[in-house]
Amino acid sequence: VTEAEFxxxxxxxxxxxxxxxxxxxxxxxxxxPLVVTTDTLVEGxxxxxxxxxxxxxxKLVATNLSDLAAKGANPEGVLLNYPxxxxxxxxAFLEGxxxxxxxFDTKIIGGDTVTLPPNAPRVLTVTAFGSDAAAPARSGARExxxxxxxxxxxxxxxxxxxxxxxxxxxxxxxxxxxxxxxLADGRILAPHVHAMMDVSDGLLIDASxxxxxxxxxxxxxxxxxxxxxxxxxxxxxxxxxxxxxxDYQLLFAAPQDFVTDATLIGAFSTGSGLTLHDSGTPxxxxxxxxxxxxxxx
Amino acid sequence: VTEAEFxxxxxxxxxxxxxxxxxxxxxxxxxxPLVVTTDTLVEGxxxxxxxxxxxxxxKLVATNLSDLAAKGANPEGVLLNYPxxxxxxxxAFLEGxxxxxxxFDTKIIGGDTVTLPPNAPRVLTVTAFGSDAAAPARSGARExxxxxxxxxxxxxxxxxxxxxxxxxxxxxxxxxxxxxxxLADGRILAPHVHAMMDVSDGLLIDASxxxxxxxxxxxxxxxxxxxxxxxxxxxxxxxxxxxxxxDYQLLFAAPQDFVTDATLIGAFSTGSGLTLHDSGTPxxxxxxxxxxxxxxx
Numbered sequence: 252v253t254e255a256e257f258x259x260x261x262x263x264x265x266x267x268x269x270x271x272x273x274x275x276x277x278x279x280x281x282x283x284p285l286v287v288t289t290d291t292l293v294e295g296x297x298x299x300x301x302x303x304x305x306x307x308x309x310k311l312v313a314t315n316l317s318d319l320a321a322k323g324a325n326p327e328g329v330l331l332n333y334p335x336x337x338x339x340x341x342x343a344f345l346e347g348x349x350x351x352x353x354x355f356d357t358k359i360i361g362g363d364t365v366t367l368p369p370n371a372p373r374v375l376t377v378t379a380f381g382s383d384a385a386a387p388a389r390s391g392a393r394e395x396x397x398x399x400x401x402x403x404x405x406x407x408x409x410x411x412x413x414x415x416x417x418x419x420x421x422x423x424x425x426x427x428x429x430x431x432x433x434l435a436d437g438r439i440l441a442p443h444v445h446a447m448m449d450v451s452d453g454l455l456i457d458a459s460x461x462x463x464x465x466x467x468x469x470x471x472x473x474x475x476x477x478x479x480x481x482x483x484x485x486x487x488x489x490x491x492x493x494x495x496x497x498d499y500q501l502l503f504a505a506p507q508d509f510v511t512d513a514t515l516i517g518a519f520s521t522g523s524g525l526t527l528h529d530s531g532t533p534x535x536x537x538x539x540x541x542x543x544x545x546x547x548x
Numbered sequence: 549v550t551e552a553e554f555x556x557x558x559x560x561x562x563x564x565x566x567x568x569x570x571x572x573x574x575x576x577x578x579x580x581p582l583v584v585t586t587d588t589l590v591e592g593x594x595x596x597x598x599x600x601x602x603x604x605x606x607k608l609v610a611t612n613l614s615d616l617a618a619k620g621a622n623p624e625g626v627l628l629n630y631p632x633x634x635x636x637x638x639x640a641f642l643e644g645x646x647x648x649x650x651x652f653d654t655k656i657i658g659g660d661t662v663t664l665p666p667n668a669p670r671v672l673t674v675t676a677f678g679s680d681a682a683a684p685a686r687s688g689a690r691e692x693x694x695x696x697x698x699x700x701x702x703x704x705x706x707x708x709x710x711x712x713x714x715x716x717x718x719x720x721x722x723x724x725x726x727x728x729x730x731l732a733d734g735r736i737l738a739p740h741v742h743a744m745m746d747v748s749d750g751l752l753i754d755a756s757x758x759x760x761x762x763x764x765x766x767x768x769x770x771x772x773x774x775x776x777x778x779x780x781x782x783x784x785x786x787x788x789x790x791x792x793x794x795d796y797q798l799l800f801a802a803p804q805d806f807v808t809d810a811t812l813i814g815a816f817s818t819g820s821g822l823t824l825h826d827s828g829t830p831x832x833x834x835x836x837x838x839x840x841x842x843x844x845x
Contacts (some may be wrong), residue, residue: 271582274761275686276615276745277678281581287566287658288574289675295665318573332588332629332673362582368592369670374573374671376629380584381574383833389572448573464571 252341254364255432257333260345266360267328278330285327286381288318294372299414304340306428307375308347315379316355316432317449317499322440324381326355326434331362332376355434385441390464392446392504396468397459398517399509401436401501403479404454408495409487430499437501440511447503453541454493458504458517459525465504468522474530475512490534496542524535549638551661554630557642564625564655574834575658582624583678591669596711601637603725604672605644612676613652613729614746614796620738621678623652623731628659629673652731682738685759689801693767695758695814697805698798700732701751706784706790714809717778727796734798737808744800749791750838753762754799755814756822762801765813765819771827774811787831793839 252260258273269278290311292298298307306472316326329349335341352358360380362410383501392398410427413419433449440447446465450457456474460470473489502518527534549557555570566575587608589595596606613623628645632638649655657677664670689695707724710716730746737744743762747754751773759766770786779789801816802808824831 270683275684276618276748277583279581279619279623279683280584280755284573284576284578285582287577287627289627289629289658289660289673291631291660291662293631293662293664293668293672298664321575322574325572330584330586330675332586334590334671361586363586363588363673365588365590365671366593367671369591371590371669371671374631374662374668376586376588376660376673379677380626384576386574386576435581446787446810451573480611 252335252338255333257335257341257364260419261359263356264349265352267360269328269360270391273361274380278378279418283382285376286322286324286384286386288315289378290314291376293374302414302428304343305347305350305408308344309351309429311375311377312351312357313430313432314451314494315358315377316434317451319379319381320434320437320449321449321501322381322384322386322431324384325435326357326451327380327382328358328360328483330360330378333362334367335364336373336374341528351509355432360466367397367515387441387444387447389461391449392461392467392535394463394467394519396445396504396519396522397507397509397515397516398458398471398519399503399511399513400450400454400477400507401433403448403477403482404476404481404500405492405495407483407497408414409485419485422481423485427497430497432499433501435539439501440501444503444505446502450498450500450502452496456527456541461502461504461539462519462525467519468524469517469519470526470528471517472528472530475514475516494537494541549632549635553634554638554661557619558653558656561646562649564657566625566657573734577677580679583616583619583681585612586673586675587611588636588671588673590671599711599782601640601724602644602647605641606648606726608672608674609648609654609795611748612674612726613654613731613749614727614802615679615730616676617731617734618744618746618798619678619681619683620734621638621681623654624677624679625655627657627659627675630659630661630724631664632661633670633674634693643768643784652752653731671725675793676797684741684744685739686743686745686758687756689762689764691741691764691814691816691818693801693816694804694806694812695755695768695781695816696800696802696808696810696812697747697774698730698810700774700779701795701797702775702784702789702792703780704794705732706779706782716782716823719778720782724794729796730798736792737798741802743800747795747799752822753838756837758799759800759816759822764813767822767825768814768818769825769827772811772813787834791834791836791838
């Protein structure tokens with residue numbers, strides 16, 4: 252579609268007041284303190300060329316909303332940097348965009364459209380804005396805190412294997428293609444926890460980052476990592492679950508006696524680094540703790 | 549360079565308080581009403597593969613600051629979405645980034661780094677935030693207003709021709725590679741003008757857009773379009789100057805008797821569309837009024 256058609260289609264989506272009808276080069280945000288986050292997805296790296304465009308749109312917005320969820324923020328809206336391509340992909344992308352925006356009550360604030368050279372992989376960026384955030388830092392874990400994670404881990408990683416040709420439950424593929432940012436959980440947790448972040452690159456690497464910025468050591472019990480029945484059906488291991496990305500669950504530090512539906516999976520202590528065990532039996536660290544900008548697909 | 553090295557280098561640049569030391573997935577902006585703008589530059593489309601990386605960094609930030617200038621905003625900072633590539637390009641980019649940030653007193657707020665598949669063209673995004681803006685809309689021109697433009701027009705277009713191999717003054721090449729956002733002019737003008745935008749895609753197309761969103765017709769006198777001595781030396785025509793992009797001057801609507809250093813080049817009236825004349829003699833519209841997502845380079 253042309254730039255004009257694309258912008259006309261965006262105007263049919265929920266528009267933030269700040270967007271001024273998408274008739275200007277800038278947006279005007281007047282929302283008090285804001286949480287701001289930005290994520291870029293690259294075709295062949297963060298998503299597969301065969302992933303449906305609707306799902307790419309969903310994932311692009313959902314991954315940003317997941318960062319807002321980790322701060323307990325209320326989504327205000329998004330900026331979209333979009334490379335115009337072929338008509339059918341663009342239209343399918345707009346469908347997925349409408350889905351994800353209405354599902355999570357998020358609005359368009361503005362953006363930019365560009366044309367890529369022929370055969371260039373798509374590179375898409377969303378920047379998301381959230382308000383009313385308690386905004387716990389990633390670095391706030393305290394000595395003696397426990398580490399908790401919401402939901403189940405590993406489903407998206409198994410879903411990626413299924414997208415690449417493995418057989419397995421459809422709900423795992425859906426977990427990979429349509430991640431659900433934990434916005435409601437985040438709003439409830441954020442005012443009370445010491446540190447919080449989302450699990451995007453893999454549980455072990457993300458937990459290590461929380462420990463590192465908090466100047467603490469973290470010990471994780473593999474046996475406690477929550478996995479779904481579907482993941483068990485897929486015969487996924489807990490170690491694989493803990494090193495695969497795209498789960499978009501919330502990982503947080505809070506006192507050992509914190510009352511929560513999330514699962515206690517580890518403990519912070521003085522020192523540095525990550526140690527793993529399985530109900531007390533030491534487990535060597537795997538070669539990779541998670542996703543670190545490896546090309547994929 | 550690696551992601552960790554790149555982020556470490558960013559930490560040596562002026563960091564906004566909102567960045568929280570780049571130790572988190574989100575930034576926390578607490579600056580009152582904000583002007584927000586985002587621009588994506590694509591290698592081979594918006595810049596040449598042979599353009600020095602320092603200049604690409606400059607241009608990426610400067611084009612966004614130019615949008616802030618058109619709203620009379622004070623730059624707060626930028627988010628950077630950066631594709632890590634080869635070491636020498638990355639290091640040169642960081643040099644240019646330091647230059648442009650310190651020149652315009654702008655800070656790093658956050659961003660995202662990604663890896664592209666091999667041989668993919670670079671796609672870079674900056675999102676800029678400005679405060680204290682009077683924020684005249686693009687759509688505010690009134691019947692009877694004059695159209696004004698700051699500085700001179702056409703220098704960057706000639707500079708692009710020079711970058712592609714033509715011979716001409718070095719200052720034209722510099723105008724293309726190191727555009728100067730008119731931040732000081734913008735702050736002075738914004739509270740007093742009726743409409744304002746920057747000239748990024750070409751004077752004629754951008755003036756047409758201002759007229760269109762203001763529901764008015766615009767007539768432009770080619771003879772009044774300000775060009776530099778260097779541009780005359782290059783033998784550029786005023787029509788070419790008016791249709792080439794990347795000038796990043798400010799274009800604004802204000803009363804005929806408005807007191808300004810900018811040049812009066814046209815007049816708004818009831819109706820719609822663009823007409824051109826040369827000191828009163830009608831001039832037919834050229835086939836292209838400016839840049840509209842044509843691949844380049």
